[in-house]
Amino acid sequence: QKEVEQNSGPLSVPEGAIASLNCTYSDRVSQSFFWYRQYSGKSPELIMSIYSNGDKEDGRFTAQLNKASQYVSLLIRDSQPSDSATYLCAVRGGYNKLIFGAGTRLAVHP
Amino acid sequence: DADVTQTPRNRITKTGKRIMLECSQTKGHDRMYWYRQDPGLGLRLIYYSFDVKDINKGEISDGYSVSRQAQAKFSLSLESAIPNQTALYFCATSGRDSSTDTQYFGPGTRLTVL
Numbered sequence: 001q002k003e004v005e006q007n008s009g010p011l012s013v014p015e016g017a018i019a020s021l022n023c024t025y026s027d028r029v030s031q032s033f034f035w036y037r038q039y040s041g042k043s044p045e046l047i048m049s050i051y052s053n054g055d056k057e058d059g060r061f062t063a064q065l066n067k068a069s070q071y072v073s074l075l076i077r078d079s080q081p082s083d084s085a086t087y088l089c090a091v092r093g094g095y096n097k098l099i100f101g102a103g104t105r106l107a108v109h110p
Numbered sequence: 111d112a113d114v115t116q117t118p119r120n121r122i123t124k125t126g127k128r129i130m131l132e133c134s135q136t137k138g139h140d141r142m143y144w145y146r147q148d149p150g151l152g153l154r155l156i157y158y159s160f161d162v163k164d165i166n167k168g169e170i171s172d173g174y175s176v177s178r179q180a181q182a183k184f185s186l187s188l189e190s191a192i193p194n195q196t197a198l199y200f201c202a203t204s205g206r207d208s209s210t211d212t213q214y215f216g217p218g219t220r221l222t223v224l
Contacts, residue, residue: 101152
């Protein structure tokens with residue numbers, strides 16, 4: 001079992017819709033979770049971090065964490081074509097090492 | 111100016127050649143990391159360093175070596191490059207405190223080994 005799992009996609013949503021990206025992780029003691037966005041050929045950039053169960057909102061983005069279910073998600077409201085990218089879920093392991101999922105490719109079509 | 115820079119940005123080399131990828135940062139971070147990214151596999155940690163005297167192997171260190179020349183510089187070497195080391199390589203940095211430990215990535219180096 002991979003330590004961090006994501007559906008590779010592509011996830012296709014119409015412009016203006018809500019995009020829902022999901023991630024599960026295997027290490028029950030993990031405490032810190034991150035969503036990075038990566039445009040093709042570019043470096044990952046941090047969108048959200050979440051450390052506590054529940055929701056965390058930042059503009060059009062909402063991260064959701066459920067530690068009991070070992071599940072973290074990212075919702076993107078009012079999706080725009082510029083949101084089309086690969087979204088990487090990362091979980092912090094020991095010594096601040098990040099363990100990344102393979103990423104979910106999101107395509108927002110007009 | 112970019113906070114984390116990588117050189118070169120693109121490199122094509124032949125099997126058996128020695129290659130060095132360089133990373134510099136102006137963020138004042140203590141911690142630096144090297145990752146490689148392959149299609150469908152996400153980012154995998156090669157080496158990481160918490161300060162100049164502390165270097166640790168990551169998930170996939172075989173075939174690679176690193177040097178932390180200064181707090182701001184962290185180099186990755188491929189002693190004898192092989193085709194399956196063709197990948198996108200990223201350097202990242204972070205602080206040591208819980209308020210500064212987010213990892214920030216450089217622009218990447220695309221390496222092709224023929």
